[in-house]
Amino acid sequence: MDETTSKVKPIPSKWTKIRRRLGWMTLLALLAFTITGSLLLQYAPLPVGATMQSTQILDADGQVLATLQGGVNRQIVKLSNISPWLVKATLAVEDRRFYEHAGVDLHGLARAAWIDIRHMSKQEGASTLTQQLARNLYLSHARTWTRKLKEAWYAARLERAYSKDEILELYLNQIYYGHGAYGAEAASRLYFDKPAKELTLAESALLAGIPKGPRYYSPHLHLANSQARQHKVLQAMQDTDQITKEQAASAATQRLSIRPLPEEEDRSAPYFVDYVKKVALDQLGMDERIMNEEGLIIRTTLNAHMQEIAENTVKKGLQGGNPELQTALIAIDPRNGYIKAMVGGRNYRSNQFNRVFANTRQPGSSFKPIMYASALEKHSVTPATRYRSEPTYFYYDNDRKIYRPRNYNDHYFNGEISMRQAIATSDNIFAVNTIMQVGPESVISMARKLGIKAPLKSVPSLALGTFPVSPFEMASAFSVFANEGRRAEPIAITSIQDHNGKLLYEAHPHLVEVLSPALSYVTTKLMESVFDRGGTGHRVEHMLKRPVAGKTGTTDSDAWFVGYTPDLTTAVWVGYDRGRAITSSEAHRAAPIFAQFTQAALEGSPPLLFPVPEGAVSVNIDPTTGLLASPECPNSVLETFLAGTEPTETCSLHGSEKKGLEDSGEGTGHSLWSRFRRWVGR
Template identity: 50%
Template structure:
């Protein structure tokens, strides 16, 4: 039987046909598998990630007070706020086919794989911008095939979920540029002291070269090496028709002006205030540490950097250099709003971070105005008379309290409230609290803003219950506000990285005391700076109406006071139980306060303490306490709540058979009013 053999050509054709079918089927299966993979990846959410962004704290004028990042300084900005030259430079050097590929570049990937196989090692990188973003957001930097596969899959997911512009925006806000700067905005500020949108072509090319080796290519470390890298990138931009050869030459020739790096030995401004802000953010507003440091928050504060600088400079110049243990606290706020304008918590933040503005010390006689405000609302007038003499007080089941005046000096005569405030007479003060009852004074203090616990005992009149300078300052603000308490405000608003307002604080006023009584007290507190007053020694340092009260204990020296525009409190003393020399060291609290108030208000006209309706002014003969006549030798102007002023005339100095002629109240156009009418700034 004859065997018919198949022709070789037919056999080859049959095999070719089978191969084509197999290839087509394989391609279809592969395409179907790719489609399934894409559909799967499209349906899967990307891993959760928290992009760390720098929190920025702003002063009241918009200046940056501080940035919080703990080694990862990042301020995310939209693509529209980034220099186009920087985006072009980044694409040219990192991934020139970025706009065309779908997450990874096949040509680069094949070349990298070939090099890796030849060397039997993961040496060659072929990561696109999308892959780099995937790695930075979700993966470690380990050079393994497993990580590479995950990176590729995540890159596809990113391309499926975001546009090219969105991926580019995330990338330039994510990558590391050295010196703790993450993202282009932080990098632009770190290296050039400007925003990313303002970068020149030359600066953009230099910045785009840094991520390849943040330390190696840093212009701070080696400017010559950074320039060589810049030239490489400029050439790449010319290759991709992004720049002409002339533009490349001009950019390379442009001098690079680097930002001067901060001196680590220089203390940043308002360090105690910045710590106070951090405490409020976490404890008052409930924002956790991670979100505060890395949440990209924008915290707007009330601090006035000009006033703060003046406070710091005055403290540094007044405190003796040869006594570094003598400490200080200063706080100032706008009495109309409660906005804190300046805060100095100590003389050297690097030595001690303890904020003495928040620390509690005995206020001494600076507490007395709180008590006198209560007295004026409970039957006292500025002319209420009591004898200043050594006195033993009995209270609470026959307990004894024996206060004394400073230096053992007593008038041994009847004195009025104005004189008691002026000279800080302790006997008058304790007699007043004895009349009122200590609990009434505690209640008044609480209403004015004192939050510290206080003992309802006679010695409270002399400031034996510790309070913080911030509390006392708030209480004084209520006094100058005609009895309206304001809460101290340091933060006006907090926004998250998306611009959502998380916190907003607005001034709040609460009427807690009688406006007339408050105004009368303010008027009497001006006498502290008159001749014979406890603040007279520094009166010559001020050229405007001021009111206040000094306070001293064996361990503390205070002056708290105000103008209508500003209220401030200064404390001087030692952290440990070391006595204060009242003559030398105690005086420094007054000097700092006076110099600060005058300097802080420089450029503003002197402002008057106006009187509300219901106040009358009359001349009084201080010896008799009656209405003065033209014959009285030493008449003094007093203010009273209408109806509480004396009605009888002094007859001690009237000649026989002559009718008393009362002195008329002065013209309302006082010296300060006349001065204010012609005053001009910088005059």
């Protein structure tokens, strides 16, 4: 008898049943999620598109200096009124598969990811044109995964709500093309002075390349970058068979007539406003679109009253001269680094170049206090040191090289002079003798401590300011002397808030002591003599009614005055952009601009004395010998030293000669009466 084998079904275990239930639940959840997502994509309303708001730049008192995008430059047009060349160029460079994807290009994402992996860096973007539109309409430009997910979602919603041509029309009316122009129509009229429907292939390729970086690819700011980007767009059009190789080559070589930017209305502190925008974009890393679209509030350090005085003083100071003569003025509060006023040239409309930051001008003798501070710090010289003022040969580089400096107009004292007299009269021989004692390397080290970053060479002529430094750096350096040796990095922006009041950035002034207070004070006391009789600043002494120190500087093509009070440091430069020679009368314009501005800017503020710190001592010395004055010395002067460097030997030159009752005032006598008149007014 045959035996029949029967199979018995195994009884499912407890865990098998649980796994099956979980599988069904997951499947149902995915199905529910899919149905819900589909319904939301189909019927959920899109949010209201973002309304672009003007960014405001405010002065220190909260008054508006400038409005960025004060009224958006946009003209809405139909897609049919936009050149087909611009449409093709935009699609070729921004989204080649626009008509194939549903808002998010999975093929493009995979390609971009593969390129990024190969290059081990972010080489490719993967946002579709629809995603870019969604970002501009509904989201910020923050680079986060949350924003990217929202961007993809809104892109999918846009694709459901609008046709492809409607999305393209929205995009071409929304995108930012730089210089305040939003949309193809506004951009076409801004750059080419024609409606968008009349754009040629070459013009369209240039415009299509700008949104990638409106500042970097602006033909007004970076023409070479703009042209390189245009060629890339033309190549993309050729690769996608939108144009032939011959058309691409012809458009690439076509000379375009780009319309000059329209002149801005006159506004206060235009050079400063440009600088604030540059700081926000380049130093603080703000996005240009955010700057122009998201209604930021940028608070600055500018004092509107001082700025008005600066602009008026510069205008008056250049009257009657050559119309090509230029100037720069920057004023800084040395106590915190706040920039209070800035004038970058005589006429912003005709030339926007900001000469405050021009590292092409030799500071001349205005650099000498930096060198003297280095020598005083090293005790290489003291205010009692004396050198002969006469034609001198200096040997350096192991005696292989010779340097023969000259004084202005070949004027020499032909005798020994003190450091005070050398600073007051700007004697070059004394200066080079000093740098030969301290060494150029020490001078460069001092300049770096004071914040000067310009290239400097270790040669004797460094003492005479032969290497270019900007007015900005000179004002910053002298602020250390004004602030008892403490350095504060110059600040233009105090805070940035978004349109909801959220704080995005806040400045925190940080003071660092780079010099001893005593060294700063001794250097300051020496620079006060520039305003004494015989000093290079004596002719403006009557304009100043408060304690002030400073230094003139004159080269063949530059005139400087850099000076300060305890509460304001100002650098003034006068010269020509192309470095042509200045006349004697032109060289004398810098000091009056400094004096008039300083006195008017601080009008109403009580005069402040430079505080006497520990480590500085004042003794009466005989100016002829540099020794301690005896009762018989006829013209003793009060001189200030770093403690321990003052002379200890008493002068015996004058025997029993009767001491004069007061300083004679000849040469660069340290006249207390002259100083008293200047500080309290006549």
